[in-house]
Amino acid sequence: MSGPRDIHEYLGAFEDIPGTRVYTAARARQGYHLNQFAMSLMKAENRTRWLADEATYLDEWPMTPDQKAAVLARDYNLLLDLGGNIYFLAKVFSTDGLSFLQAVSTMTGMSVEEYSAMMNAGGRSPEGVRSIKENR
Amino acid sequence: MARITAGIASSHVPLLGVAADMGKDRDAYFTPIFEGYDWTREWIARPEVKPDVVILVYNDHASAFDMKIIPTFAIGCGERYKPADEGWGPRKVADVEGHPDLAWHIAQSLILDEFDMTIINEMDVDHGLTVPLTMMYDAPDAWPVKVIPLAVNVVTYPPPSGNRCWALGEAIARAVQSYGEDLNVQIWGTGGMSHQLQGPRAGLINAEWDAMFLDGMVGTTQKLRTIPHIEYLRETGSEGIEMVMWLIMRGALGRETRALHRHYHVPCSNTAIGHIVLEPVDGTVPPSPTVEGNNAAAQAAI
Numbered sequence: 062m063s064g065p066r067d068i069h070e071y072l073g074a075f076e077d078i079p080g081t082r083v084y085t086a087a088r089a090r091q092g093y094h095l096n097q098f099a100m101s102l103m104k105a106e107n108r109t110r111w112l113a114d115e116a117t118y119l120d121e122w123p124m125t126p127d128q129k130a131a132v133l134a135r136d137y138n139l140l141l142d143l144g145g146n147i148y149f150l151a152k153v154f155s156t157d158g159l160s161f162l163q164a165v166s167t168m169t170g171m172s173v174e175e176y177s178a179m180m181n182a183g184g185r186s187p188e189g190v191r192s193i194k195e196n197r
Numbered sequence: 198m199a200r201i202t203a204g205i206a207s208s209h210v211p212l213l214g215v216a217a218d219m220g221k222d223r224d225a226y227f228t229p230i231f232e233g234y235d236w237t238r239e240w241i242a243r244p245e246v247k248p249d250v251v252i253l254v255y256n257d258h259a260s261a262f263d264m265k266i267i268p269t270f271a272i273g274c275g276e277r278y279k280p281a282d283e284g285w286g287p288r289k290v291a292d293v294e295g296h297p298d299l300a301w302h303i304a305q306s307l308i309l310d311e312f313d314m315t316i317i318n319e320m321d322v323d324h325g326l327t328v329p330l331t332m333m334y335d336a337p338d339a340w341p342v343k344v345i346p347l348a349v350n351v352v353t354y355p356p357p358s359g360n361r362c363w364a365l366g367e368a369i370a371r372a373v374q375s376y377g378e379d380l381n382v383q384i385w386g387t388g389g390m391s392h393q394l395q396g397p398r399a400g401l402i403n404a405e406w407d408a409m410f411l412d413g414m415v416g417t418t419q420k421l422r423t424i425p426h427i428e429y430l431r432e433t434g435s436e437g438i439e440m441v442m443w444l445i446m447r448g449a450l451g452r453e454t455r456a457l458h459r460h461y462h463v464p465c466s467n468t469a470i471g472h473i474v475l476e477p478v479d480g481t482v483p484p485s486p487t488v489e490g491n492n493a494a495a496q497a498a499i
Contacts, residue, residue: 071355074427080398081435085354093264100263103282138396147395147436148259148352155284161211162466165399176400180464184391184402191431 079190082141092144095132098122099145102152111156138168199299199373199380202248204446204454204475205237206414207332209255209387211324212466214288217331230470233460234332237474240457241333247341248383250296252303252369253326254347254445255387258283260323267353268315270365272307273322273346274300281321290327290336296343299376303345305499306372309489312365322346329387332472347445351388351438355426362441363422366448367482373449375496386446388439390461391432392468401434402469407461410440411473417453436468451480 075083082088089096098119101107111118119129131139132153140150147165154164166176179185191197213230216222222231240246260281262268275295280287307314325348330340347369350356357365366384373382390407393399413421421444429438447454458474489495 071426075354075430078398078430078435080396081393081430082396083354083430083435084352089264089353096259096264100259102284103260105282105286108284141395146259146352149264152259152284160466161394165394165467168396169399170397179400180402180467183404183463184469185393185398185400187401187403187406187432190398190401 077193079193084146088144088146090144092128092146094122094124095128095140095143095145096149098124098132099149099152102156108156135167137164141168199376199378199382201370201373201382201384201449201477201480203246203383203457204450204477205329205333205383205385205473206389206443206446206475207329207385207387207472208389208465208468208470209325209328210465210468210470211283211328214290214324214328214331217336218288218290230462230465231332233462233470233472236458237333237472238335240474247381249380250299250343250345250382252345252347252382252384252449253329253387254349254385254442255325255329256351256439256442257348258323258325259352261317261320262348267350268348269350269357270312271315271317271348272300272304273317273320273348274304275318275320278320278322278326278344278346280327281323283323287321288324288327290331291339293322293326293330293340293344293346296345299373299378299380299382300345302376302499303369303372306375306496307365307368309487309492309495309499310368310371310485311487311490312368317346317348320346325387329385349442349445351441356438356441358426359424359441359444360422362444363419363448366445366450368485369445370449370451370480370482371485371490384446384449386443388442389433389437390440390469390471391434391437393434394436394467396435398434400467402463403432403434403437404461404463404469406432407469407471410443411459411461411471414443414447414473414475415454415456421447447475448482450475450477451482453478
């Protein structure tokens, strides 16, 4: 194996990447029911029930109140902090009819138009956003 | 004897499937992407190239596998697979036909080589698997190739290391070589290139790093196999880690490769599109390092 052999060093390095939540085991545990809720929206009949009454549908899942509130608010950065994973959360924004680009842009503080223009111009440069500690 | 004749790497962005399914693949946005696959579509249809089976390395995106079960390496040994409903209805593309005989042979051989595979007999396959088929074959009524899905966990950390992926590729090459039937087998590595789909840093693209990675797929160099996870994360965005799957393909092609075709385009949605077609120049892989891998009776039994 290349890279650090110590699991704490391995995981600690992830916290040094700006604007990024790596989906670690700790996040996977925290977000288990949140992600499984999102997964349930892969079924058409569940999407119908969800769209008819979101709050009631959420109450079927043993999620925390802040997770439920963040889902209702479609606050994707907060959902990441609460253990959500983007591929699971994609079931929520797909059900809303949003593309990946539209949904992802909401996490960047940019409008969809600004974000789209950035991507068309070659995307976000890695310069300055590789490491918080090393400021590079 | 079955043989690995070529390797293909390709991004598998879901929007490519949407574009193809809606007939937008030659509009102003998508033409520069799809044009880069025209060469491959012509090449792969040639009688001397046309594979009988593709081992398709991809990752499931919360479709067949949810958080209940997270296999690091899973091989599909089923007869057929349906396109998954990923939240917007299943893609209206042909079902994917498996090759259970070769798949089971590979699964057994890998386990004797000490890769402890998860075996999947039934699952739906998502854009990670169907988009590469679309890119290489357009939209036929039936896919002209049998597919062995090989799913890798690159979602929940830690995913397998690049070195482990490369070594798995080498073990796949040994498994294919020991299969009796004369089959033309390709191996595809999918996902990537640089992209980040989450958080304030979303939209990251690193064309320079991606070019380095494409260069590293060619020739005798093995430098890509020692890149640590943290470098993928820092340099290519959180979802750039998918590129470890390309290393399974590269490992399976053996000691030396040459590039037949290469394509790179930014953007597709949030992602840098990368595509390379490789063939082995010297397909030699190291011998099995395991007891059972060198046990004639065990090998004869699989």
